[in-house]
Amino acid sequence: MIPFKELIDFEKAKEIIIEKTWEMKRVEEVDVTEACGRVLAEDIKAGFDIPGFSRAAMDGYAVIASDTFGANQRNPVKLRIMGKIFAGEIARREVKKGECMQIATGAPLPEGSDAVVMVENTSLEGEEVKIFKPVYPGANVTPPDEDVKKGEMVLRKGDILNPSKIGVLAALGMRKVRVYEKPKVHLYPTGREIVSPGEKKEYGKIYDINSYTLATLLKKEGASVEIHPIVDDEKEAIEKCIDEARGDYIIFSGGSSVGERDIMADVVKKRGEIFFHGIALKPGKPTIFGRVGNALIFGMPGYPTSCLTNAYVLLLPSIKKMARLPLKVERKEAMLAEKIVSTIGRHQIYPVRVEQGKAYPVFKESGAITSLSEATGYIEIPANVEYLEEGSQVLVNYF
């Protein structure tokens, strides 16, 4: 049981994590109805014009514009109604001089006609209609390429799909779309003291919390997550996980004692590389970051609060970069309701509950999950700050 030798700065740790994280290269095809929030892996060019045909922009009459020239209230032009076209239909005949067709918004303009007279400027008389106002060619007509021109690039590789962008894919008739795969995360709860929820718990054991907080957070933020059975924090068991996992991340949550953390660090060092082990961060000192083969390895602290706050500040930026998604943190100012004493030399993450613009510290101890569930977010206290006075302005990062 040896204490940490070297702690690296929090800012340095974040830099290393981003530097060592690559962007996802693998691509998969998904149904457009399941593609919201996914990142487009290809440029999308329109294969055809949209709408693809001239259509009426108004309910009215499809006419030959020149037929209406000179029409006014006192001397309307009379045109013979040759039929009616609804949206989705095609006129059975063309419009000839002196003729028109009743047309509904969205219906394709019949051959021969080149404008639509709004119903408001007409009067129906048997099989004829009186036109009270002339129209120019193209009036109240949407041209075939109004929305999208064939060949136009409508979406770009890297775009994050949202409802309107998925609408564009639908407009192009696409049912499937190529997106970047989600980073694949293997979660290994470690430690003999933990039991999976739903199972019987003996004296001296606690339920596994970290797998559930981490899985929930990472899935919500764009990763695909698999929770594995609990592993012993022994060399052989940890080696087996690393050798068997096929994914982008192998995350161990647990190893609360110094000895256990050393076992994990030894295994990662033996199989790959350790980028750091130990951060000047509170809570979160024992966090391990490394790489084995094609997977990044995180050894997260065992205490639930430490584990989850570390996931927000260290793990999430990496996952977001790999997923090619922006890291969005909602931040709002608040007034600190109570003095907080911090630890000089360690950057501190402090959960707070915000009520009516005031931030109340809710930290109990790093083992307490309730201190996080009651928190609306966290504040950060830099390593060189000894305490924050009651009443000082703080920037709350919302969960």
Place this chain on the structure above:
Amino acid sequence: MIPFKELIDFEKAKEIIIEKTWEMKRVEEVDVTEACGRVLAEDIKAGFDIPGFSRAAMDGYAVIASDTFGANQRNPVKLRIMGKIFAGEIARREVKKGECMQIATGAPLPEGSDAVVMVENTSLEGEEVKIFKPVYPGANVTPPDEDVKKGEMVLRKGDILNPSKIGVLAALGMRKVRVYEKPKVHLYPTGREIVSPGEKKEYGKIYDINSYTLATLLKKEGASVEIHPIVDDEKEAIEKCIDEARGDYIIFSGGSSVGERDIMADVVKKRGEIFFHGIALKPGKPTIFGRVGNALIFGMPGYPTSCLTNAYVLLLPSIKKMARLPLKVERKEAMLAEKIVSTIGRHQIYPVRVEQGKAYPVFKESGAITSLSEATGYIEIPANVEYLEEGSQVLVNYF
């Protein structure tokens, strides 16, 4: 083909929608790993203390505190080491006067002992350890109910589950949790002019966009959505949809012409009640809102931009209320890059693209889906405003 008789105010329309929307009553049980973002349908009280046993908060030695009284650097107290306890283990014997046990963080305190001496304040000597600093009873020990006391209410009905709240459920050993059901939405694309994406499209037809933009938006915001096959905008077809749908919402997207909208309004009136038909809103004038049996009915405009912006401003507040979720719209100020002329008497929703703090109008025509896919959000222009000058401050609602 008759024009609208009475348009109601946009604000009034929003009021009616909220007033007529109820909160979800149905409850379902879901796996905790799938519960993120769901609304808790029950209070959660702790069935046991957490952690449930006294445990070491540090790596060190479990001792009887009184044995250490008087110890200092020059006169250390020597205790006999009777074994080693890791987290998850239980000591095989109790600690007696003059004895101690090596203990790892998180391990249950052995019977007889009442404190933990940190490893830093000790020195190992064969089977004995020298203690250089006294501890009080309870030092470096987490009591059995430190995190949660048995019977304590840890989560409340109505809480929205997030990673830390799901951590609390896991801590209580729960695999399943009772949440409110998601509002069930039946989407009916209507109109003979539309074709489902993936199918062959004939001249004069366009692909169905609205089902995909609406389904994506509503699923993302907490509804469960079923897209039905395209229905003819005829009385019998629409009646059949209303009679067969079993859900909280029946949404028709389409009916772009006045005639079609009247058919829909007639059916809703015949089977139930119409709350309004026609809003002084641009785009979105033709929107219908009513109720048939236990379902709210929305007749959304047929044009993609109109349909989706109306979904953001009218449909979403209703869905959110029913789902018991807060309606969160991210809003930021921007400077209008170009003058916008609006329509007096109609509240206008205008899509804009924000770049470097400037808002550029991106509206082409209400049929154009691309005007939305290029937009970062929309601004609202009240009914009594004729135009907005270039350079004026506008509040952008982000998609």
